[in-house]
Amino acid sequence: MLARSVVVSAAAVAVGAMAVSTASAAPHKVHVKHGTTTVTVAPAVAGALLSNGIAPIVTAPGKPAAVKVDGKLTLAATYPVTGGTLSTKPLGGTIKHKGGLKFTNVFNGRSLQVKNFTIDLTKGRLTGQVAGTTTRVPVFKLDLSKASVKVTKHRLNAENVILKLTPEAAGALNSTLKTKVFSPGLTVGTASTHPTF
Template sequence: MTRTAFVTAASAVAALVIAAPTASAAPHAVHVKSGRTSVTVAPAITRALLSKGIVPIVTRPGTPSLTTVGHQLTLKATYPVTGGALTTSPLGGDITHKGGLKFANVFNGRSLEVGNFTVDLNKGQLTGLVAGTTTRVPVFKLDLSTAHVKLTKCGADATNVTLHLTSEAAGALNSTLKTQVFSAGLTVGTADTHPRF
């Protein structure tokens, strides 16, 4: 092999080594420091719940408010982001929160509360801790196909994430509240999350 051919071959190998990803390479994660996440309940769901005597109550430090969707009044719940870690390429990781959501049946006095929500982008779900237990359950499946995502140096913004009730949550709510108003896959509403790094 001539010296020129040897140098050319060596350069090609070096280029391949540099370009090839290593087996231990992992997406860079950034620590989430603060922010907020809001859940807007679909107006039809708000009406269906209230008609069956089911009242959703936002628990502290979450804050409730009223908003309109398509000129129809509905409930909005906003929760402070407390931590987590996100990868930006690909988008993944988790976002943790404080506060919760309590469902109370005014007809029989039964209730169920979940809180300390975690948005798990890797699994595409929002989980919650059942009040008074150490049990964490998947509450919503996240439909990101409807979402608008924007990444900046100081945070991320994901809006219009559609929330579908999981079978686990629907079963627990129906069983505890003694109702049949909840069903697996029910489109409960949308979420907007704004974690800050």
């Protein structure tokens, strides 16, 4: 069976295009059922956070893990995919998750938690709900320039999606935690997502 290529485009982030191989013809729109997404923090960022007293804590049902990137220890968090809708021509739509990430300043006890992440492939961003509110904010911009993406009949596999901190998230974290460690555009790490449909 011949694979076909489609162009992946993130309209809100001008990061270029890449080829997406499909093992078979997929519906124009599909409903996401299950899967996982793993976020891996860049070792330099993990070190900078800890040295400034900022502790990132993965909240349930997310699962934390200690991993090595380029021989350096860092944090990874895996979250269950709970739903969403994807289009494959071109690739777009949303992937929803449960679980979150809580940032705590151990020097003053202040914290901020975002949860229930949604990957928006159409807008090229990842949003999260601020815990204790109904407010949803853009947390990361998705940089697809070095990503590997494949779509098969029942699964999307996206690897090495670069996560860059949005100005909104950087401002909220600095203000709430009373720190200056977060900066807009900071490359926090990478994400790999594997939703099934």
